[in-house]
Amino acid sequence: MSTLLLAWKSLLNRRTTALLTLFSIAISVSLLLGVEKLRTEAKRGFTQTLSGTDLIVGPRTGPIQLMLYSIFRIGDATNSISWESYERIDEHPQVAWSVPLSLGDSHRGYRVLGTNDSYLEHYRYANRQPLRVDKGAWFSDLHDAVIGAEVARALNYQLADSLVLAHGTGRISFANHDDQPFRVSGILAPTGTPVDQTIHVSLPAIEAIHNGWESGAAPATSSQVATDQHQADEHEHENEHENEHENEHENEHENEHEHGLEPGSITAALVGLKSRVATLSVQREINQYEAEPLLAILPGVTLRQLWSLIGTAEKALLAISVFVVIAGLVGMLTSLLASLNERRREMAILRALGARPRHIFTLMLSESVLLAGAGSALGLGLLYLLLLAAQPIASGLYGIHLPITAPGFYDLAIIAAVVGGALMMGLIPAWQAYRHSLSDGLSIRT
Known part of the structure; x- marks a missing residue:
């Protein structure tokens, strides 16, 4: 059985906790991508208020x-x-x-x-x-x-x-x-x-x-x-x-x-x-x-100068979104660390069946990547639903056009960064499971 399949079955066995973590990451990613799209389109609309005038x-x-x-x-x-x-x-x-x-x-x-x-x-x-x-x-x-x-x-x-x-x-x-x-x-x-x-x-x-x-x-x-x-x-x-x-x-x-x-x-x-x-x-x-x-x-030069003065708010909003994503990843880390206490016996059985410490280490990392990847995909889908709902409102009230397009390179880079962050977070529980899986599982605790 491959490590990813085993990680998937392990997450299904803890579906309630996994789903909560999944939705937390999805909302964080959706917020980050949404703020970034809103920031980009607001800046584009602002700088293109006037076009063709010298x-x-x-x-x-x-x-x-x-x-x-x-x-x-x-x-x-x-x-x-x-x-x-x-x-x-x-x-x-x-x-x-x-x-x-x-x-x-x-x-x-x-x-x-x-x-x-x-x-x-x-x-x-x-x-x-x-x-x-x-x-x-x-x-x-x-x-x-x-x-x-x-x-x-x-x-x-x-x-x-x-x-x-x-x-x-x-x-x-x-x-x-x-x-x-x-x-x-x-x-x-x-x-x-x-x-x-x-x-x-x-x-x-x-x-x-x-x-x-x-x-x-x-x-x-x-x-x-x-x-x-x-x-x-x-x-x-x-x-x-x-x-x-x-x-x-x-x-x-x-x-x-x-x-x-x-x-x-x-x-x-x-x-x-x-x-x-x-x-x-x-x-x-x-x-x-x-x-x-x-x-x-020159309109273009002055518009860029003006945006540099009023662009502080959008930068602050982007920073808040980044911290929300970090909070979601920390929640995932907390969930994995908390689950280690319940999975000591599981890890020990896997070791007794022939799994090496590196298999346990890879298993924990795979769970982190699966949660982050699935959460990012769900967040992307949630973003498109929000865009469908917000498009007429943003265009009619605020004059901001929010196009619904396929994820660009920048969006994929953000998702890759989220998955990479989850991978880094997953190193902590993976290292603990790597070091203590056999001794924790077979020792008698009172």
């Missing part, structure tokens, strides 16, 4: 602060970029496209982003995935709003629903733009990024709702402002129809300027270059811009 341009501040408020909608900008400076950047010979971003308002705690059609056309996330309007259409009217998937889910908004923007970024605001309500014209498909928690409106809409708010308070007569903006909206559409054969980009700027809706400033801008080789030179030009203090950052 530079982020904003007022001169810290790179991380610029990244936080322009991409993650965290915090507020301390300054802004003049529209003239943005246009000069957009006209740079090396710039292929640019996306203006205007922040500062909110709706029930969700940030409002003023932008234009280039946002839908050029914004990319993950592996250069484009934004997609899941329901309705991108804004075309002055008071159209396109909301993210999380906004729609949390506030239960549907197409054509009305919403009022608030002045400022607080969850509760006493300065609302009640005179100019917006209509939900579209709902974006989920992205797992801050886009899901953003309300998108046009740049002219941002200017329209702030006419008369120069002092920071609502204008005294808001009805006339609303009427003027409605007329401006009608004139804008008339001009679009009259000039449909002209360049769309120039037409939009002319209409906005004519009706006083061209923005005076923006919060930041995303920039895509014609050649990646020119990235550093264009960045240096913007950072040395003399008309006003500007800052251009």
Whole structure:
């Protein structure tokens, strides 16, 4: 009879204790693999929040602060970029496209982003995935709003629903733009990024709702402002129809300027270059811009810097999981050591039947490996069940995609490390059984 088969039968003879040890190791391994997958996917999703953008341009501040408020909608900008400076950047010979971003308002705690059609056309996330309007259409009217998937889910908004923007970024605001309500014209498909928690409106809409708010308070007569903006909206559409054969980009700027809706400033801008080789030179030009203090950052570099600051929590979670696995292996060791007192006679009989000390030693090690191997396999199966259950929750609430894929090299390395740790733990009871099996079993104890 082979040693592994004998070890298996021995474990079956002590099935209750063996099963408890098995489940302990399975839960430990499942937790370790699950935390590692969650950590890896969270980091990947974080670093791929923005993809395909070469530079982020904003007022001169810290790179991380610029990244936080322009991409993650965290915090507020301390300054802004003049529209003239943005246009000069957009006209740079090396710039292929640019996306203006205007922040500062909110709706029930969700940030409002003023932008234009280039946002839908050029914004990319993950592996250069484009934004997609899941329901309705991108804004075309002055008071159209396109909301993210999380906004729609949390506030239960549907197409054509009305919403009022608030002045400022607080969850509760006493300065609302009640005179100019917006209509939900579209709902974006989920992205797992801050886009899901953003309300998108046009740049002219941002200017329209702030006419008369120069002092920071609502204008005294808001009805006339609303009427003027409605007329401006009608004139804008008339001009679009009259000039449909002209360049769309120039037409939009002319209409906005004519009706006083061209923005005076923006919060930041995303920039895509014609050649990646020119990235550093264009960045240096913007950072040395003399008309006003500007800052251009590399998104990938800044995202990695930001993750290094907030990645301490995930490292601590991984360390806790490792200790849980160690606790499971120590439990296995305790179980094997405790069983030695009950198995002295068994070991002695095996010796009397011709088993050598090395056979006893190998038997104990085989039991450790079998428990760790079976526990790891069970833990892996438990992990996949948990992934099936947690996938929609993690994606919908936290924007973390947890793919269900075959175990990779890293997963197999973790399982091998667990089995190796069990092997090391099994050396202690195996050595004791090797040394004392015959004498302990045949001696009379009182």
